[in-house]
Amino acid sequence: MNAFEIIGGKKLKGEIQPQGAKNEALQILSAVLLTEKKVTISNIPDIKDVNKLIELLGDLGVIVERLSKDTYTFEAKNINLDYFQSDVFKAKGGGLRGSIMIVGPLLARFGKAAIPKPGGDKIGRRRLDTHFLGFEKLGAKFIYDPKKEFFNVDATDLKGAYILLDEASVTGTANIVMTAVLAKGTTTIYNAACEPYLQQLCKMLNRMGAKISGIGSNLLTIEGVSKLEGTEHRMLPDMIEIGSFIGLAAMTESEITIKNVCYNELGIIPEVFRKLGIKFELKGDDIYIPSQKHYVIESFIDGSMLTIADSPWPGFTPDLLSIVLVVATQARGSILVHQKMFESRLFFVDKLIDMGAQIILCDPHRATVNGIDKKYKLRGISMTSPDIRAGVSLLIAALSAEGTSTIYNIEQIERGYQDIDVRLRALGAQIKRVEGNGPSH
Template identity: 65%
Template sequence: MATFLVEGGNSLKGSLTPQGAKNEALQVICAVLLTQEDVTIENIPEISDVLQLIEILKGLGVQAERIQKGTYRFNAANVNIDFLKTETYAKQAASLRGSVMIIGPLLARFGRGFIPQPGGDKIGRRRVDTHFTGLQKLGAKFTFDAQHKWYSIEAKKLKGAYMLLDEASVTGTANIVMAAVLADGTTTVYNAACEPYVQQLCKMLVSMGAQISGIGSNLLTVTGVGALKGCSHRILPDMIEVGSFIGLAAMTASDITIKNVGAEHLGIIPASFRRLGIKVEQHNDDLVVKDTQHYEIENYIDGSIMSISDAPWPGLTPDLLSVFLVVATQAKGSVLIHQKMFESRLFFVDKLIDMGAQIILCDPHRATVIGLNRENSLRGTKMTSPDIRAGIALLIAALSAKGKSSIDNIEQIDRGYENIEGRLQQIGAKITRK
């Protein structure tokens, strides 16, 4: 288990460039299973979760050639479905939640798929009902071995259908769409997720010959085709990293330029940080964060305390709520952070309280933050990263804190952020990996 050693309280200066979007990468890499032809994907973040998914595909017989850093060529002409029954696959897939998205492509092209109960972050219940309910609507037969926690699904031929999803699941929508592109007839998916990740997946599938309309909305119409061809695709900048870097600049009172952010795909992320009083300026496709020594949280028009909560796109992504919470600890004013989707994601606040933050954990979903207005700095302490997003939030807190901190279990951070210590060192952060 690796550890970050951090000497906090230092102002940073310079520029950072976000990596490719992790959540998009996991989807589009699974989509290569839909064709026998070459698929080239650029701007792949070489983080542990993505590299693990590529290893799973290799085990299935997919050729994966690393052309250069971040660019891979895939060919799934010779897939070995029997790999799904091996102990190696079971271990790999069980530790990676994103592996659930191989089910849709495998079902569409080969008529069957198997997967153990997905792992990933320990942030509360993350059910996969939407995935399998949608695939059943397309005519698949689903079984679950409760004793061994193993899912299996099969269908001789999928048939298009209308479905109203019970939740706007991003990965669920991706799985269903990837299955529907090769189904007979037309599939209509209402209450579909419309995050940029899903939009990018749909655009990639269209470039492969799929027929999809309604991209960017919550109503997708997919007309099945006989086969898909190869394509080239470039992954968007990671909006979660962009938001993390905005929060880093604010907490460390730094002037930081975030380069090539894909601004048109950031939604309300910059505006939400501005509600905390942070000055975020857009210069072409760059974001400049400056004058962050003091920032004041807005109130609602009637004077009541503002709340920041997650919501399906185009609402605020839940993956940034941990960062917003940390940033609020040094603001002037108070804010209610409402994490609606996952009931365990706010439990890391006990470490922030140990560091001197004023936070009231109301319940598993809500926390009230009373900003310190930099009158008192956070104190360095020993911490453990519980998941990817809480891990980066704790790292930001440590970099702003007075004194030294250590963060254990940083493999969780590595799952979502590539070479984060190296990139932060280049702008003046005192951080080492042990």
Template identity: 75%
Template structure:
């Protein structure tokens, strides 16, 4: 198990380029299973979860060619269905949350798929009902073996249907969308997720020959086609990394420019950080954060305490609430953080309290942060990264803190952030991988 040793309290300076979007990659990579023709994808992040998914596709029989450090060509013209029955497949798929998105493509193209309960962050309940309810409405027949293994078949193919999703699940929408692309007839998905990454998947499928209307809305209409062809696709920069770097700059009093951000795709992320008092300047497609000795949390017009909560797109992404919470610990003012979607995601605040932060964990979903206004700095401790996003939040806290911190289990951070220690070291951070 690897660790980061961090010597904090030092301002950083320079430019940094965000990696390709992790959450987009997991959808886009599974979409290559929809065609026997070559698909070239660029701006793929070199991170653990994505690399494991590429390895899984390769072992399933997908031809994988690396064209550049961030560019691969995939061709799924000889998928080995027998591999789904092997212990190796069960072990691989069970260790990776993103494996769930092979269900739709495999079911619609090959008539069957099976999957162990996928892994991923332990951030609370993450049910898969939306995926299977949608696929069943298209004609899939689900068999559940115990509580940990799913088999789904469509021996006569899939047929389009109308459905209203029980939740606007991004991965659930992606699975159903990919399955519907090759189904007979028309599928209508209401309460569909509409995140930029889902829009990217839609645009890629359209270039492959799919017929999709309503892209960017919560009402998608898909007219099934007989086959899909190859394409080229470039992924967006990772909005979670961009938000993390904004928070890092504010928390450490650093001057940082984040390059090539695709700002129109960031939604309310920049304005949410502005509510914390963080100054941002758009320079073309770059975001410049000047060094700030002080930032003050806004209040509502009537003077009441600001609440920052997560919501489905175009609301604030839940993956950045951990960053907002940490940044608020050194702001002036008070904020209520309301994590609606996952009941275990705020449990890392005990580490921040040990570092000297003033945080009240009200319940599993809500935390009140009383900012220290840089008057009392956090101090370094030894801590463990519980999940990807909390791990980076703790890394930001350690970089702002006085003294030495050790963050254990940084494999969690590696799952979602590409060479984060090397890239931050280039800005002047003192991070050593143990």
């Protein structure tokens, strides 16, 4: 098992380029199955979850060509639908949560698909009902085999429908949109997710010949078409990385420029970090963060403690709450972090408490952080990363801490962050990869 060994307490300096957006990639790559024509996609992050999906597309018969580190062409001319019944697919598909995203396009184009029960992060229950209910409204029928934990789906006669989503699921909305673009008639999706990544998908599908209106709102209208053409698409930079780097700069008193951030697509994210007292400025499309010794958490206008909670876009993304929590540990002031969407995402705070942070875990969804205003540094410890986002939060904590930290189970971090150790070393971080089996306690 690989681990990161980090000698913390060093100020970093320089420029860093965010990778392409992981959460956009899983939707956009699945969409190549909707056409037999060539689709070129650039700014694809070179990370495990994305590479596994590209490999899965190749196994299905998509002609995949890599033009450069971040640019591929895909041609889904001849798809082998029998591959779904193979043991290889059952093993691969089950290990990749993103594999659910290929179901919509396959139902739309071929009228059938299959999927193993998906895996993914250990962050609590992650429902797939939204996907399945949407497919059923459009006319799909599910047959679940509990022994094999496997779904077969039949959708030979898809028809447009009015769909009110039970939750504004990003992947659920994307999957239903991809199914509806080739269904007969008009589909209306209300309570649709409206994240920039979903807007990107809808714009790409429209360039391919789809008829989607209401993009950017929670009410999407899709007029079915008979076929889609090829296109070119460039993915947005990863907003979670951008938020992580803002937090990293503040924690380590570093002067960092984050390049080409597509600022207008970041929504409320920069404002939330401003509320934590972090100063930065926009230079062109780069975010420049000066080195600052202290940052002071704002309180609400009536003087009550600042609460930061996640909610569907344009609210604050749940993927950055772990970062907000760790950054608050070194701020001046107190904050309540309320993680509504997942019930186990805050359980990594015990590691931060071991490092010297002052945090009270109120329940599985809420934690109160009392910022120590850098009166003393966190101390380095050995720890294990439970999921992608907590892993990066612990990495940021370790980079700001005094002494040496070791983070095990970094495979979790690398599922979502490309060459993170290489890019941090370029800023002056002391981080190296080591072999290790995990902490002894």
